[in-house]
Amino acid sequence: MEIIEREPDSTDALVLMNELSSILEGITGDSGRNSFNSEDVRRPRSLFVIAYIQGEAVGCGAIRPIDKNTAEVKRMYAKLKRKGIGSKILDYLENEAHKMGYKKLILETRQINQKAVQFYKSKSYLRIHNYGKYIGCSEAVCFEKSLNDWH
DSSP: OEEEEOOTTSHHHHHHHHHHHHHHHHHHSOOSGGGOOGGGGSSTTOEEEEEEETTEEEEEEEEEEEETTEEEEEEEEESSTTSSHHHHHHHHHHHHHHHTTOSEEEEEEETTOHHHHHHHHHTTOEEEOOOGGGTTOTTEEEEEEEOTTOO
16 A cells, blocks of 8 residues: 555545545535635645555545644545555554644544544544534534654
8 A cells, every 4th residue: 555645636536535525424414525625735734645555546634734733634534444544544644743743633523423433542532622613513523642652
């Protein structure tokens, strides 16, 4: 598997994010499209990545800056389940965020999306109070992971 930084409006990125939006709509009733702005991952200290297996785009993920010490994980998606794609993408994002000087990563998913909730918990993300636009949104669940002990 190869993880490559790409533009969020590349063909592979758009195809993967459209698949993700359709799946999220089916699970949660919300595609998540309104929670992602491609300009956010074109700024300094941000990135958008695509995972490839033998040239096929099989997953994506991004980080965007929130403040000097915090980045937010966005548009995490693995097309093939149980292949370690999501884990490798998240590891890559965490490593790059640490190199960029971030102290922690935060993210939001929906309570009903139990596969995502369990995935982040298994990756040492801890539940936090909802932040930003998710404050007061009972469907949302937010997590964070400290990068201070990153090796």
